[in-house]
Amino acid sequence: MTAVDLPRRRSTARNGWYWAVIAPPILLGALVAGTALGETPIPWEIVVQVLCNKLLGTEYPVDRIDAGIIWNYRLARAVVAASCGAGLALSGVVLQALLRNALADPYLLGISAGASTGAVAVAVIGLGGGVISMSAGAFIGAMCAFGFVALLAHVAGGGTGLRAAGVIILAGIAGSQLFNALTAFLIAKSANAEQARGIMFWLLGNLSGVRWSDTVSVVPAALLGIVACLANARALDAFTFGADSAASLGISVKRTQFSLIGVAALVTAVMVSITGSIGFVGLVIPHAMRMIVGTRHRALVPASALAGAVFLIAADVLSRVILPGQVLPIGVVTALIGAPVFAVILIARKANT
Amino acid sequence: MILSCENLGWSVKNKAIVSNVSLQVETGEMLGLIGPNGSGKSTLLRMLAGVRAPASGTVKLADSPMSSLRQRDIACKLALVEQHADTEDRITVRDAVELGRTPFLSALRPWQGEDDQIVNRALDAVDLRGFGDRIWNTLSGGERQRVQIARALAQQPEILLLDEPTNHLDIRHQLAILHLVRGLPITSVIALHDLNQALMCDRICVLQDGQIVALGAPSEILTVQRLRNTFGVCGHFITDPYDGTPVIRFHSAHKES
Secondary structure (H helix, E strand, O other): OOOOOHHHHHHHHOOHHHHHHHHHHHHHHHHHHHHHHOOOOOOHHHHHHHHHHHHOOOOOOOHHHHHHHHHHHHHHHHHHHHHHHHHHHHHHHHHHHHHHHOOOOOHHOOOOHHHHHHHHHHHHHHHOOOOOHHHHHHHHHHHHHHHHHHHHOOOOOOOOOOHHHHHHHHHHHHHHHHHHHHHHHHHHHHOHHHHHHHHHHHHOOOOOOOOOHHHHHHHHHHHHHHHHHHHHHHHHHHHHHHHHHHHHOOOHHHHHHHHHHHHHHHHHHHHHHHHHHOOOOOHHHHHHHHHOOOOOHHHHHHHHHHHHHHHHHHHHHHHOOOOOOOOOOOHHHHHHHHHHHHHHHHHHHHOOO | OOEEEEEEEEEEOOOEEEEEEEEEEEOEEEEEEEEEOOHHHHHHHHHHHHOOOOOOOEEEEEEEEEHHHOHHHHHHHHHEEEOOOOOOOOHHHHHHHHHHHHHOOOOOOOHHHHHHHHHHHHHHHOOOOOOOOOOOOOHHHHHHHHHEEEEEHHHOEEEEEEEEOOOOOOHHHHHHHHHHHOOOEEEEEEEEEOHHHOOOOOOOEEEEEEEEEEEEEEHHOOOHHHHHEEEEEEEEEOOOOOOOOEEEEEOOOOOOO
């Protein structure tokens, strides 16, 4: 890319229609690829035939076992991965923009720590007497932790400026540490080795058990994130030079921070409750997309959502094929890919300036 | 009177930063805000800009209490250039200046060609034509300051508040910015450190320990006595042989003899 064609490409990327046109085919392609690839590869034609049978009512003759794997297992999994990737990436975009901190990620607000405490409380301690699922427990735990962090930030609050952002980050660290300690305490006190291993797997992010029923929560959560971010793209832009600058540009700072951080927390909590805490997506994807499409949110929001979705589908495929006969936690894959990619971005960024 | 405040107060940990400030800014004037470090200039400007809610007192914008106005409506009339506005984002100059159009845009009023022209004019006004694609972190301190001023101009405000806008600027751009502000057909309030530059203002407001100690025309306000009492320096007025305007020459405060 040369300095000359960069601005032109930026302005195309900023056009809303551009994303409305390119996102669906890319996403569809990624979903089909995520469904076709796996430990036992299934030919593309069969994947497409099964999808047509299910979605368009055609009647291609396909093997019923193949159809079952494709539809019930792999496609559901790919849809959850895509939603989760989009949701986490957008949460990262929102938190990095509003808190003016490059290291902000969706788990900054204590959400993954709270989710793990909730999940452990249900799975190991048996809280809820079997009525509450592990996912519901994780969601409740996540919201409790976020409530704790938000309350702490509010009580210790420092107005609207950089100090307020700093207070939120510190409150998030305190909340995360507290809930992580609670989780460790519960595991040490009550879990047997088998349970501990299961919890460990869940903590690192895991798509093994997901089915269509899980899409009922993650797909709307991802859509909520996309709509909220697109509707507030200009407000997010206005925070570029800090909260005071946003206020002088006519942004209602408190309302924007409250509602968008709330949405980010809710989206993240839904994702974490289904898949466990998949790291690195929410941190790396927004940075990578800023490098490619620039800092304006009209382009950054759709680009991050799309990239997050595709990235997590790819990570899920890798997690299934990297070790024959074994499924890795997807969080391990995202970090294994994400950390080097992030390092390259940091170095490239330095070289560019 | 377009912007005014009554009994404004702000304090941090029981230390009054601004107290009991009442001020009426006249339509079309250039009001200089001067005072030593820590005298409350920035805090007062932020309260006047509606960015910070005053702890006590009220700010009125065109006779409406600012607390009753929407942030967006304030931003359509009033722009603020902060002293330390910085970002780690790799935003381009043009994108940064385009932010100035934010209060005017909505789903019903998308970006139009008119906005591009306003942004172009703002870039021209601060001598940054051709800088549009430069990335923020490659700019010098003075160029960044000019970007912020262009951003404020893109808001097409009726009132422009500037917090030490000539900091970081070379002398040519210092004068260019001051003459630019002076020549704008709008009301401006400008915090300044250079007292010779303050002489260009229509009126000067002197802050000391968070309170207004003098307000009026520069020739009445900036006296040898005032320089000694408020700034702790000894100043002598001499006359510029080029155009006959007064110039202040400063010396360290003499011991009372």
